[in-house]
Amino acid sequence: MSRYNEIFAVMKRDLRSFFNNPIAYIVITVFLSVTGFYFFMFFFYNNQAEMRGLFDLLPLLFFLFIPAVTMKLFSEERQTGSLEILLTLPVSTRDVVIGKFLAGLVFSMIMVSPTLIYLLTVILNGSPDYGPVIGGYAGVIFLAGAYTALGLLASSVTRNQIIALITGWVICFFFWGIDWVARFVPAKLNFIAMLGTDYHFKSIARGIVDTRDIIYFVSVIAIALILTIKIVEERR
């Protein structure tokens, strides 16, 4: 019981710290401007009551934005030395890492939540197929979770936020870009697309819940978090 309080306390502090910083508002503003523009262009050109315009764009935006959100989570604490205080409190490293992961994930969800207005637009102007919409948003949570965990891992290795950001991009680029690589390799090697997040996200966003896709995202998140815990414990 008390463990959840500690995770929750860490999450709450980091979440609040995001919003104490103007970067959060800049990130959210840019994110909503880009998605809003892209979504409505798609919506009016195609004259279709669907959200595909948004869900097609999100993987690229998450790849670009989420490492920028997560970069401070550990780097800043290393830089200022507050990590030393955090780790000498009676809290396990695991709870600290999970708390910070949830803070990043909840922030991403707050960033995405205004897009529900786009959904409202769609509903008011037509009758969308709810399968892909629900699947799309479920996929968004998993996708954001995976990139947040990978971004957190990048943040744990360095005290420099810029290095954390670039490391985060490099790691996330692998997971995001492998789908593109798969298009240029011989057909036999096409399966490498399954290593990437796009393949699984598109599958969920079609509105089909396949356990393999869920297992994929949960595994990526778990492995990234376990590595983060190890790094925070060893690199002091």
Add this chain to the structure above:
Amino acid sequence: MITVKGLTRSYGDFRAVDEISFTINEGEITGLLGPNGAGKTTTLRMLSGYLKPDSGSILYDGVNAAEDPIGIKKITGYLPESAPLYGDMMVFDYLCYIAELRAIDNAPDRIREIASLCRIREVMHKNISELSKGYKQRVGIAHAMIHDPAVLILDEPTSGLDPVEIIEIRNLIKELGKKKTVILSTHILPEVEATCSKVIIINRGRIVADDATSKLQSSAGRDRSIIIRVSGTGYEGLESMLRSVQGVDHVAAIDDSELASAIVTVSGDTDARADIFHAVCSKGWVLYEMKQEHTSLENIFRELTTGGENEQI
């Protein structure tokens, strides 16, 4: 009681702390003294549980810190050097956050109590980044004290403060030291003389002295020097008189345009001042100044940490 045995920690090839052993008694203020880079911070980081030692053990009342790290963290309060608190939080919010992570019952009351003890009530609703260094340090001490720990570990608690703040922090530490075991590190000697009942001097990762502050001072105080200024005679007259006084080892002139002045070194336990005074009186001279100086801890510190080279500072 804290018992440290054979504690070692290296960073790559560099042995920051090299097999040090010491004990810290309950209810005492212990000062860890050494030049910068001696291994003080590394030692405190291991005591606080932030760093794992390469070898050696730390026992808190017989409990090995390596076996129950969370339990040890519950009974210790640790403030790292320069108080790295979250600058974007308000003092009150920060203390609430720490209280939450430490699972303290009735946190608002406890925070009020600790705020008046550390005298930070007037800054409770300011951002930590806006505080002066002295206040920040006090908030740091409040954060380390919030769960009423048995052991308080403070790394360079007065570095970077102005003279008034230094005295305030020292008084606060002394007050806390009445009820708690306090371990602090410093590279400033007068600090140890002013606050600590026990001192451990470390240099290059090894302990070079470990004793009660008063004992170290008295062992240093065996050699005393007396500065004396008189009128009514020249330096030669003064010197020949001083040489006749029992216990005087060495006499040297001090530059003074008006008075005959000398510095006298006295060995052993004899106090030569009474004899000097009577000798001056019997000659009919006038005594303007007589001052005895103990060879302070400073000299021991310098000798111990520079390997015997007696550089004049």
